[in-house]
Amino acid sequence: MAGFRDIDGAVVGESGIEHFGDVFREQRRLAAGDALVPLDDRAVIEVAGPERLGWLDSITSQALGRIGAGESTELLVLDPQGRVEHAAGVLDDGTSTWLIADAADAEGLATWLQRMKFRTQATVELRPDLALLGFVDGGAAATRADEIASRPAGTALVWTDPWQRVSAGGHQYAEVAEHPGAGLAWRAAIVSRETADALAASLGSADVAGLLAAEALRVAAWRPRWSAEVDERSLPHESDWIRTAVHLNKGCYRGQETVAKVHNLGHPPRRLAALHLDGSDAVLPAAGDPVFAGDDEVGHVTSVARHHEDGPIALAILSRRAPVGDLVVRTDGGDIAAAQQVIVPGDAGATADIPRLTRLSRRPSAPDPRRAG
Structure with a gap:
């Protein structure tokens, strides 16, 4: 977002604007809801078409078949052994499903989705014309973001990070009385790049924060991220991602058998x-x-x-x-x-009072070719 880079004090790194001259001040203002973060290290994918939700439900870890306009969640794409391949925030507006992915993962995720469409009535498109502005809800930043958020179908495209609480169908392994994620009301507004640049021209350094401030709040909230916590071995259990990105009671999808096995038996590696x-x-x-x-x-x-x-x-x-x-x-x-x-105990799942899952091998349903490797 070129306009934000013109604000006094902007220091630009490989992923975007790292800070605007005072990292701790930016963190405090961001946490208070008074600063916007240009999220150049994320990208937007639009999935449109009448069959998009059922299709995404069938190939990802999240239950998306009944998500309503304006609702937010997140999903993972797993390989057949249950390892994390892709991750994205999810927001639906009743016409399109908007995926928010780390920039380094977005093209790979979009390509994989294109390859898995077969005859599904859905389209997949990377949207480089759209930008993302992050903020904590409850202050002036939320008002600004809501005013400029894109509304292609009438619903403001503002994603609500589900990390504040355990999502329906999820499970938390962290054994804490109060999870640090509960206090982070993180949001991301999807806006046109032209609109973002126009907004930046009206802001000063006191109204913005850099990526370092956003990362500090994320790390303090124990919130996993594809670009940081995921490698070629990652299972969602290991980073407590079952909490918000995996629905344990939905239908079959690629990698579900491993999810069920590790969750049932405990002891993620x-x-x-x-x-x-x-x-x-x-x-x-x-x-x-x-x-x-x-x-x-x-x-x-x-x-x-x-x-x-x-x-x-x-x-x-x-x-x-x-x-x-x-x-x-x-x-x-x-x-x-x-x-x-x-955060995640070594015996996670083995000693917790958790719902036990049916193994895939016991399910009578025939395999769906769309879920193959």
Whole structure:
């Protein structure tokens, strides 16, 4: 969004505007609902046609057949072994379904959807003419976003992140009295690029925040993301993504048997943890840096941020057998002590009071060729 890059103080990185000169101030204003974030690191896919919802329901992890105009959720595309291939936020306006994906994943997701259409009455289109503005609901930013959000079918295209609560059909593995995601009312408005640039011309640095501020709020909320927490081995259970992106009681879809097996038996091979990093050193670890328990490497960092209240924090994917105590992140500049907070327990599912799922092999329904690899 060129207009936002012209605002005083804008510092642009590979993915977009990282900040506008004062990261902590931007975080505070963003958290209060008073700042907009240009989300250049996301992209929009439009899925249209009368059969779009039933088709998306049949090939993804989410129950979408009855989603109503203006409703939001999220979905995962899994491979036959249940590993995460793609992820997207979902918003329907009664005519089209709008998918919000990380920019690096959007083209691959759109291509896969095109390949899976067969004779389905649906179209799939990447929409580079549309931009995304992120904000926290409840303040001036929400008013601005609602005013300029696209309305091709009469419904404002503002996606509501479902991470604040466990979605219908989902399950939370995190054993906490109050989940940190409950306090993050994250939204994303879909707008035309021309409209976004026109808005930017009327804003100052006090009205905007960069991607670093948005990432800090995300990491503090334990919210997984495709571009950070997903690799070639990722199962949705490992990052507690069953919470909002998987419907455990819907019909068959690719990868469901693994979802059911791991959920029924427990013990996902890895688990997401939150790390509170020693802030005495100005250097932060990088995504991919190894995490050690004593002399044993037990995982790696996936996301890192400096939070305006919590200080330096990170998310890490660890081995299920990693101890639950303090850890060390090994960086090029030396070791950083890390206090661990367990998000997904090592025995997730095995000891929880959860609904048990029927294995696919026991279901009498014939396979649908659209769900094949």
